[in-house]
Amino acid sequence: MIRRPLRPLARILQARARGENPDAIERENLRLRHEVTRSAARSRAESRLFVLGLFFTVAFVGIGLRMGFLASTPPAEPNTALGTSEFTATRAEIQDRRGRLLATNLETSALYVHPHELVDPARAARELARLFPDLNEARMLADFTGPRKFLWLRKVMSPEQQQAVHDIGEPGLLFATREMRLYPNGALAAHVLGGAAFAREDVRAAEIIGTAGVERTFDDRLRDPALANDPLQLSLDLTAQTAMEDVLSTGMTLMNAKGAAGVLMDVHTGEVLAIASLPDFDPNDRPAPPTKGDPTESPIFNRAVQGVYELGSTFKIFTVAQAMDLQLIGPETVIDTRGPMVKGRHRITDFRNYGPELTVDEVIVKSSNIGTARIALMIGAERQRAFLELMGMTQATGIEIAEARTGRPILPARWSDIVTMTVSYGHGFSTTPLHLAAGYAMIANGGTRVEPTLIRRSTPQYGPRVVTEETANRARTMLRHVVTEGTGQVADVPGYLVAGKTGTADKPKPGGGYHAKKVIATFAAMFPADDPRYVLVVSLDEPVNTLGREPTRTAGSTAAPVAAELIRRVAPLLDLKPRIEPLKLDGITLTSN
Amino acid sequence: MRTILSLLLAIAVLGLGAWAYRENYATQSAMAETEALKQKIGASRARLAVLRAEWAYLNRPDRLNDLAEINFDRLGLLPLQPEQFGQIDEIPYPLVETIAPLTGVQDVAGPETPPAPKGDLP
Numbered sequence: 001m002i003r004r005p006l007r008p009l010a011r012i013l014q015a016r017a018r019g020e021n022p023d024a025i026e027r028e029n030l031r032l033r034h035e036v037t038r039s040a041a042r043s044r045a046e047s048r049l050f051v052l053g054l055f056f057t058v059a060f061v062g063i064g065l066r067m068g069f070l071a072s073t074p075p076a077e078p079n080t081a082l083g084t085s086e087f088t089a090t091r092a093e094i095q096d097r098r099g100r101l102l103a104t105n106l107e108t109s110a111l112y113v114h115p116h117e118l119v120d121p122a123r124a125a126r127e128l129a130r131l132f133p134d135l136n137e138a139r140m141l142a143d144f145t146g147p148r149k150f151l152w153l154r155k156v157m158s159p160e161q162q163q164a165v166h167d168i169g170e171p172g173l174l175f176a177t178r179e180m181r182l183y184p185n186g187a188l189a190a191h192v193l194g195g196a197a198f199a200r201e202d203v204r205a206a207e208i209i210g211t212a213g214v215e216r217t218f219d220d221r222l223r224d225p226a227l228a229n230d231p232l233q234l235s236l237d238l239t240a241q242t243a244m245e246d247v248l249s250t251g252m253t254l255m256n257a258k259g260a261a262g263v264l265m266d267v268h269t270g271e272v273l274a275i276a277s278l279p280d281f282d283p284n285d286r287p288a289p290p291t292k293g294d295p296t297e298s299p300i301f302n303r304a305v306q307g308v309y310e311l312g313s314t315f316k317i318f319t320v321a322q323a324m325d326l327q328l329i330g331p332e333t334v335i336d337t338r339g340p341m342v343k344g345r346h347r348i349t350d351f352r353n354y355g356p357e358l359t360v361d362e363v364i365v366k367s368s369n370i371g372t373a374r375i376a377l378m379i380g381a382e383r384q385r386a387f388l389e390l391m392g393m394t395q396a397t398g399i400e401i402a403e404a405r406t407g408r409p410i411l412p413a414r415w416s417d418i419v420t421m422t423v424s425y426g427h428g429f430s431t432t433p434l435h436l437a438a439g440y441a442m443i444a445n446g447g448t449r450v451e452p453t454l455i456r457r458s459t460p461q462y463g464p465r466v467v468t469e470e471t472a473n474r475a476r477t478m479l480r481h482v483v484t485e486g487t488g489q490v491a492d493v494p495g496y497l498v499a500g501k502t503g504t505a506d507k508p509k510p511g512g513g514y515h516a517k518k519v520i521a522t523f524a525a526m527f528p529a530d531d532p533r534y535v536l537v538v539s540l541d542e543p544v545n546t547l548g549r550e551p552t553r554t555a556g557s558t559a560a561p562v563a564a565e566l567i568r569r570v571a572p573l574l575d576l577k578p579r580i581e582p583l584k585l586d587g588i589t590l591t592s593n
Numbered sequence: 594m595r596t597i598l599s600l601l602l603a604i605a606v607l608g609l610g611a612w613a614y615r616e617n618y619a620t621q622s623a624m625a626e627t628e629a630l631k632q633k634i635g636a637s638r639a640r641l642a643v644l645r646a647e648w649a650y651l652n653r654p655d656r657l658n659d660l661a662e663i664n665f666d667r668l669g670l671l672p673l674q675p676e677q678f679g680q681i682d683e684i685p686y687p688l689v690e691t692i693a694p695l696t697g698v699q700d701v702a703g704p705e706t707p708p709a710p711k712g713d714l715p
Contacts, residue, residue, distance in 0.1 A: 101649035107639055184649035242654035243672070495675050569672055578675040 006030060090179055091208050092222045093231040094193065094215075096238040097273075097456050103183050103193055103215070103283075105208075109162050110176040111153040112203065115144045118172035127168045128153065131161065155198060155206075156180045176203045181215075183283045189241050191277045191302040192234070192401060192454065195286035211286065212300070214454060216402035233456045235271035240264060243569040244274040251562030252278055252540065255521075259541035260562075261303035263437040263452075264570060267444040267532050268460035270453050272399065273574070275434070277303040305397065305404040308430040309539065312505030312555070314524045315426030316372045318439060319379070320364055321475040322387045325467040328378045331361045331474055335371040343418050348373050351554070364478040365486035367502065369425045376424030381415040384423065390466050391442060392449060397434050400454045407432040426503055433522070437537040440524045443479075444532035447472040480529040491525060491560040493567045495578025499532070500525030500563065502555035507542070518542050521555035523563040527571065534574065538563040 006029045012022040094103040118124050121144035129137035132154065143151055156178060157165070165173055181196040194213020198206045209223075210216040218232055244262050252260045264274040281287050281299040290298045296307060323329045337358050341348040354366050363371030376384060388394055396408045410430040412419040422428040434452055441450040449463030467475075479499035482488045487502045503522040506514035522539040526532040543558035544551045552558070571578070661670040 101645065104642065104646045104649065106643060106646050182646050182650075184646055185653045186655060188654060238654065242658075246658075493675070568675060572673040572675050572678065577678045 004029065004033075006033075090205070090223070090225070090228060091181065091196075092224075092228050094222075095231045095233050096236045096241075097233065097271075098237065099231075099233070100238045101184055102189060102234065102236070102238070103181060103196075105179045106182045108156045108158070108178050108180050110155050110178045110201075110206070111157060111162075111165060112174050112176055113144065113151040113153055114172045114174060115146070115148055115151060116172070118144055118170055120170070121145050124168060124170045124173065128165070128173075131164050152201070155201075174203075176201075176206075178206055179208065181208055181284075185238070186284070187280050187282050188238070188245060189236060189276075190280045190283045191300075191304070191403075192236060192275060193283050194402060195283045197286075210402075212403065213283075213401050217400045234454050235266075235269075235273060235456045236275075236454065237273045237574070239573045240570050241274040241276065243573060244566060245276045245278070245280070247562060247566045247569055248276055248278055248538070251538075251565065252543075254547070255540055255543035255545055255558045255562065257521075257540040257543035257558070259297075259303055261307065261433045261537075261539045261541075262566065263304055263434050263535075263537045264566075265437045265441055265450075265452055265535045267441040267450065267526065267535050269457050270438075270441065270450040270461045271457060272434075272452050272454055273534070274570070275304050275454075277301070277305075277307075302401065302403050302407075303433070303539070303541070305399055305401050305432055305434050306407045308407060308410055308432055309520045309522075310427050310430050310505040310508065311433070311436050311520065311522050311539070312426040312503030313367045313369075313372075314436055314440075314501045314503035314522050314537075315429070316364060316367065316424065317443065317475055317479060317501055318387070318391070319372050319376050319384070319424040320360060320478065321443060321467050321471055322384070323375045323379055324360075324474055325471040326379065326383070329360050329375060331359065331478065333360050334358070335360060335363055335368075335374055337363070337368050337371045337374075339370045341370045341373060341421075343421065346418050346422075348421060361478050361481060364501070365481045367482075367487050372424045373421035376420050377417065379420070379424075381417065381420045384420055385415050387466075388423075388429075390449070390464065391439050392451070393429075393431055393435055393439065397432065397438065397452055399434060399452045404432075404434075407434070409435060426505060433537045433539045436522070436524055437535050440526055440535045440537070442466050443472050443475050444526040444535050445472075476526070476529055476532065479526065483525075487554070487556040488523065488525075488560050490556060491523060491564040491567075493527070493564050493571070493578075496567055496571050496576070497528040497530060497579070498525050498564070498567060499527065499529035500536075500560075502560055504553065504555045517553070519553045521553065521559040523555055523559035525563050525567065527567055528576070528579070533576065534571075536563060536566060536570075538566060 006026045007022065008025070008029075011025055015022045015025060091105055093101060093105075096102055113124075115121065122141060125137050125140040125144055128140060129135050135153065140153075153173075162175065165175075178198075183190075183193055192213055194215040195211050196208050196215050197211050199209045200207045210219040214232070214234065215222065221227060222232060244264060248260045248262050251257075260276075260278040262274065262276045263272065265272050279299045287298075287300055289295070289300060295301060296303075301307065320329070324331070329335075334357050336356070337350070337354055338356050339349050339353065348369050350368050350370055354362075354368050354371075358366065358368055358371055360371075360375070362368075363375070379387075385394075394409055394411060396405050398404075409432070412423065412428050419428055438450055438452050441452075442448065445460075446469045447467040448461075448465050450461050451463065476499055479501055480497065482501050483492050483498050488498075488500050491498050491500055501524055503520075503524070505520045505522070506516070507518040507520060508514055520539060520541060521543050522537065525536045525538075527534060527536070538559050540559050540562065544553055545557045548557070661668065664670075
């Protein structure tokens, strides 16, 4: 902008020439300039006022129209009543892989009291105590006659009980609508499902939250109203799970064990088809966590994913597989097995003396600790540790059970030579049975790592490669030999070509050292051996087989028969056809003519 | 002309009024009906959920196992065994092959060997 000078030289000179005061010119210019500024400011203010006025007019007209509209339309009740189609299922169902119900919701009622509306508090308390034995009459009467205006009595009731409360006829006894979580199969898959509980409670509805298991892991997903009609489908197979729990509990009784765990897993997809831990509980009435005693003895403790145990000789195959993968040995390499092997204060012995030397295949078949320890020394601590890490043995499994996070393997503090040797046959290194199953699945599927999962999936996992396909094949052949001619002969199921490994580990004492007569017996198997589809791990806690002449504790006589029975039961359920001639059935006549 | 026009207009107004009145009530009744249907759907869904839960409860493996044991005399049900798998070729499908060849009997109606015509025909 061009500013006009206040004292233009030409005019000043002219004025001076004329003898006038040049200051008058300056004042005149100053006045003109002020006038221009003022008029600009005025027009700006006017336009602002205009816009403001327009805004108010529009707002008043808008509100007026809306008021008129509201006044002229008939009133309608807001529709939030129960019974609209979206409100029925607030928490999604859980189903097994074939769509069978594992968890659903049931409408029920809760009972609450308005004590000030009770006609005869004494009678109400008496009748309620008669109906519900767990309610205390004296305490209820004290509450009913006290200053309280509101009182919850029961969280859920059956329709019969509700009718009985109705029949008391007290206006102060009121019902609240509730949805409760129901597990129709009772204790089946209890540890997987976990349990649910009421969180915030209201007279109209109550919030259900998952407290354990998949209910807790997928709590947000199950509570999402958009997915309420979309069931959560697990990889579990209800029939396989039933068979597993059935066989495990029979096996536990026969073998006098105090606990059992089992995992059945698809080796390609990583889907867990059945996973059980005994003793179990009813998720409809989940017991509270124990406040005293050993928490690992409680029924709510999940031995399959939470319990970390030294799983013994089942680990030997990993050592051998790694050594073969590093091309340190082959199946026919001869290993020195003279014992006992002394290292510092430690002595490594075999269950029995197997002679001065064995081939690698025989080390696995006969389960020689000394042989495996020697192979481990060839590998060395660093490589062994890296291998276990690559297999995922050093971290908690990623399975979708909330408690699995606590199933973190216990690693040795210092990976010395003696540790390398003991770890090679599964001592001094604790993992969960599920870790073991994942490790065996790696060997079974040709050498790639598999993450166990509980979610139904149809495509195989292709994790990082751990060993070559050839190594995996050789390891599988050795495991097959264990069942055909070694420690796991009991586990041979005709037609299913079972391959597996026994593991008997002494239980560590809490203070250090090992129990002499308490073991964890494990059998890890895969079937069919030539093209494995499933991996099975059975683990028994403190089993004693007293069926023979002398009591035995080795896995070959405790866990292996249980695993065999389990395969016999489960494999047909999984549509796995045995490769044998069917038995000739007598008493069947052809009816075609 | 003017009278006719205003008369027509009056009739049109009356007709439109009646139509609007009818539509208004039809809409309201349709809305009431949807509401009632929604309630019914909600109730049906709740009942369906209960029935499904009950079905699952009655079909729980424990119960079926117990029932199979109780009724063993009649049903003779046992867990599935590997031996119970069969081959498809063990099933006798073509009936002709499964029938033992009959000896000493003359087949009268068999299509393969019709009785040979005797004489008579030219």
